[in-house]
Amino acid sequence: RNGDAVVEKDLLSHEDLAKDRGDMIDDIFDETYREKEGPKPPLRYVWRNIILMSLLHLGAILGLVLIPSAKIQTLAWAILCFLVSALGITAGSHRLWSHRSYKATLPLRIFLTIANSIAFQNDIYEWVRDHRVHHKFSETDADPHNATRGFFFSHIGWLLVRKHPDVIEKGQKLDLSDVKADKVVMFQRRYYKPSVVLLCFTLPTVVPWYFWDESIVISFFIPAILRYTIGLNATWLVNSAAHMFGNRPYDQNINPRENPLVSLGALGEGFHNYHHTFPYDYSTSEFGWRFNITTAFIDLMCLLGLASDRKKVSKEVIMARKMRTGDGSHKSG
Ligand code: ST9
Ligand code: ZN
Ligand code: ZN
Structure with a gap:
């Protein structure tokens, strides 16, 4: 009986928060969904992506080798590019647009969209669509980076093959009206390719070369190529490592885990057992700013009046x- 009361409280919070987000519930796990029976469709490799991703990672190794020859300003610039691009993913396409966990004013949405193009992880609309099916149909055929298919598939493999048809089938039923209504998001989608050429590759290269006479090779291979590759892998670790390694203090029936190391590299996104349990929490964690630059950033934006309406799950609901x-x-940690 006691248990039932608690269940009710959880459900209440889901629904209340959904209302608060304009009835957005498509990031909440669908327990009723069952994978189709029968043999799985064969893998269809996308050789263009396999070649480009291999070249990118070779380029990143060259970038690593060049680090000792780089000027200190160039390394600082690469770190700045990493942080800004990462916020475009964490505070932008993830916490704002996929989960509606807070509200952002137009200037902040423009900044996050620019940052998002520096990160080059598909346009915001596509990212949100894939991410909502990931939450709603986690660890099934309808999850684009289904972690039950192994570390490699959930890390990078899913970007090298055609999607499972169920991803597309289920994704088409999602409510994406909120992102479709966001003019900034739709503008980015329309001009996505030029925005990436300019912001992910050209801008990071030109600044060190122009302002402090860095060699063009170092400017390209460190702030552009190496920084981009590290950003991708830090993000992918949330899908791979944080779905496999770590504790499950909030829900032991799901795969996602608490992984502080991943949080460190992904600006607070490694508290993944918490996040899949309470996807609408703007902090993606119970512990505020701990290992969580993104939460500090969103709090700062609220202080400056650029953001508002942060959704936070109460301590009582978390404990229950x-x-x-x-x-x-949680007792031992
Ligand atoms: C990248 C994304 O790396 C990384 C996302 C990671 C997510 C992380 C989550 C963790 C959260 C925490 C964040 C931590 C952040 C930390 C930061 C720290 C730094 N629903 O896709 P196509 C339909 S990107 C509904 O081509 P294929 C749709 O009609 C890296 N419909 O499917 C679509 O057409 P359109 C750079 C869907 O042919 C059509 O199908 N980018 C859905 O199977 C075709 O879609 C790349 O490398 C859906 N979900 O190809 C590009 N999906 O779009 C990689 C599809 O016009 N991608 N449809 O509406 C590709 O080349 C292809 O997508 C593919 C699959 C080959 C993988
Ligand atoms: Zn999420
Ligand atoms: Zn996940």
Whole structure:
């Protein structure tokens, strides 16, 4: 009986928060969904992506080798590009547009969209569509980076083959009206390719070369290529490592885990058991700014009046959920 009361409280919070987000519920796990029976469709390799991703990673190795020859300003610039691009993903396409976990004013949405093109992880609309099916149909054929298919597939492999038809079938049923209504998002989608050429590759290269006479080779291979590759891998680790390694204090029945190391590289996005349990929480974690630059950034934006309406799950609901479905690890941590 006690348990039932707690369940009710959880559900209440889901629905209340959904209302708060304009009835957005398509990032909440669908427990009723069952994968289709029968043999799986064969893998269809996309050789263009396999070649480009291989070249990118070779280029990143060259970037690593060049680090000792780079000027200190160039390395600082590469780190700045990394941080800004990462915020375009974490605070932008992830916490704002995929989960509607806070509200952002037009100037902030423009900044996050520019940052998002520096990160070059598909346009915001496509990112949101893939990410909502990832949450709603986690670890099934309809999840684009289904972690039950192994570390390699959930890390990078999913970008090297055609999608499972169920991803597309289920994705087409999602409500994406909120992102379609965002003019900034639709503008980025329309001009996505030129925006990436300019912001992910040209801008990071030209600045060190023009302003402090860095060699053009170093300017290209460190702030553009190496920085981009590290950003991709830090993001992919959320899909691979944070779906495999770590505790499950909030829900032991799901795969996503708490992984502080991933959080460190992904600006706060490695508290993944929490995040899949409470996807609407703007902090993606129970612990505020700990390993979580993105939360500090969103809080700063609120302070400056550029953001508002942060959704946060109450301590009571979190505790009740830990007791009901957690693995008990919160007691030792
Ligand atoms: C990249 C994305 O790396 C990384 C996302 C990671 C997500 C992380 C989540 C974790 C959260 C925390 C964030 C941490 C951040 C930390 C930052 C720290 C730095 N629903 O895709 P296509 C339909 S990108 C509905 O071509 P194929 C649709 O009609 C890297 N419909 O499918 C679509 O047409 P359109 C750079 C869907 O042919 C049509 O199908 N980018 C859905 O199977 C065709 O879609 C690349 O490398 C859906 N979900 O090809 C590009 N999906 O779009 C890689 C599809 O016109 N991608 N449809 O509406 C590709 O080349 C292809 O997508 C493919 C599949 C080959 C992988
Ligand atoms: Zn998410
Ligand atoms: Zn996940």
